[in-house]
Amino acid sequence: MAEWLARARCIIRFANMLVKLVIGSLFLFLIQLVLKNVYYMGYHLHYNEHYPGKCEQVKGMSLGSEDFYTFKDGLTFITSGVAIQNNTFGQREYMIKHNIVGRMYLFDFNKNKAKVEELSIVGSNGNFNVKLFHPHGISGWLDKSGVKILFVVNHEENGVDYIEKFEFIPENKQLKHVKRYRDNTMLLVNDVQATSQDSFYFTNSGTGSGTVWTMVQLFGQLAWCTVVYFDGNNYRVVLDGLAMPNGIAMSNDGRYVYIATSMSREIVVTERKTNNDLIKKQVYPIYTYPDNIIVDMKTDNLYIGAHPIAYKSFQSMDIHKPAQVLMLKVKDGNITKTRELLYNDGDLLSGSSVAIVFNSKLLIGSILDKTVLCDVNVPL
Numbered sequence: 001m002a003e004w005l006a007r008a009r010c011i012i013r014f015a016n017m018l019v020k021l022v023i024g025s026l027f028l029f030l031i032q033l034v035l036k037n038v039y040y041m042g043y044h045l046h047y048n049e050h051y052p053g054k055c056e057q058v059k060g061m062s063l064g065s066e067d068f069y070t071f072k073d074g075l076t077f078i079t080s081g082v083a084i085q086n087n088t089f090g091q092r093e094y095m096i097k098h099n100i101v102g103r104m105y106l107f108d109f110n111k112n113k114a115k116v117e118e119l120s121i122v123g124s125n126g127n128f129n130v131k132l133f134h135p136h137g138i139s140g141w142l143d144k145s146g147v148k149i150l151f152v153v154n155h156e157e158n159g160v161d162y163i164e165k166f167e168f169i170p171e172n173k174q175l176k177h178v179k180r181y182r183d184n185t186m187l188l189v190n191d192v193q194a195t196s197q198d199s200f201y202f203t204n205s206g207t208g209s210g211t212v213w214t215m216v217q218l219f220g221q222l223a224w225c226t227v228v229y230f231d232g233n234n235y236r237v238v239l240d241g242l243a244m245p246n247g248i249a250m251s252n253d254g255r256y257v258y259i260a261t262s263m264s265r266e267i268v269v270t271e272r273k274t275n276n277d278l279i280k281k282q283v284y285p286i287y288t289y290p291d292n293i294i295v296d297m298k299t300d301n302l303y304i305g306a307h308p309i310a311y312k313s314f315q316s317m318d319i320h321k322p323a324q325v326l327m328l329k330v331k332d333g334n335i336t337k338t339r340e341l342l343y344n345d346g347d348l349l350s351g352s353s354v355a356i357v358f359n360s361k362l363l364i365g366s367i368l369d370k371t372v373l374c375d376v377n378v379p380l
Contacts, residue, residue, distance in 0.1 A: 047343045049344055062080055079135035104121065123176045128177045139151045255272055256271060267286060267302070305323075320345070320346025320347060
């Protein structure tokens with residue numbers, strides 16, 4: 001009996017030690033996670049404002065210019081009125097308050113004026129309802145006949161994401177809806193990159209639209225997201241293990257695809273294979289939260305709209321958020337250098353989601369705020 005009691009005491013002591021070890025490990029893990037998130041939220045950061053030249057607000061549009069696509073002739077198509085379904089940061093309420101609805105705009109760099117035209121949307125192919133249209137990412141393709149084709153990510157009211165295909169009718173300033181795409185691989189679609197008039201890549205910045213699950217992925221910094229390719233017939237995941245992939249863009253020669261991973265604060269450079277698989281070539285840290293990517297038509301350099309101080313980006317939509325524009329130098333597909341073109345504390349525009357330089361002008365968009373055009377009087 002004495003021997004049995006001694007063994008029982010040993011087992012109890014061991015169990016107590018094991019419980020303490022598990023509790024201690026969990027405590028240390030939580031402390032590490034909290035400290036890591038505090039660091040990533042940027043509470044310690046400070047920037048100094050600067051601009052590449054004179055800046056002015058673009059006229060003729062509502063609040064919001066989440067993404068751009070610019071063709072080689074300087075015509076730029078702008079998405080406005082994005083509303084992600086999980087509504088994590090109160091976007092829907094903000095939109096109702098400011099009467100923001102889904103719209104598409106046209107900006108012409110050749111006119112050298114800070115003004116846009118709203119495009120009317122016609123057609124309803126595939127049960128598309130313009131009243132439920134909340135455009136997000138955008139990409140374009142010029143077909144063999146010279147028709148400008150646009151692919152636009154759409155977050156409908158019912159919580160299902162689509163990619164919509166439009167043709168631009170220049171004489172009427174219209175976008176004609178011709179097709180819509182939907183698949184169960186579309187989880188929380190952010191951006192799209194066309195590869196032909198009926199094929200594209202797109203990024204999933206989450207694994208679903210639920211608010212709680214989105215926050216778990218965000219603050220847990222879970223690299224569970226994907227890039228999907230549609231070849232005209234089938235959808236398949238071509239890259240996974242990404243931490244909130246946001247913008248996606250392709251080099252002018254089609255050899256490389258660039259992906260902005262917001263949560264890991266990196267640009268992932270991938271090599272595009274003949275079967276459209278993506279193979280990681282470079283992971284380039286930029287120490288800010290990148291949104292959309294635009295590739296310079298002449299140099300292949302990248303323009304990034306970014307959110308430099310994360311915790312401010314997660315505050316109420318009514319609070320001004322800092323805006324940042326980066327230019328990333330590219331050589332042979334690899335990023336070699338980063339240059340900051342603009343930083344603003346939020347009074348010029350609140351948060352910068354996209355940017356492009358064309359004809360010595362810098363056009364900057366925001367998720368749900370103003371659109372700004374700046375002169376570029378600095379060497380690029």
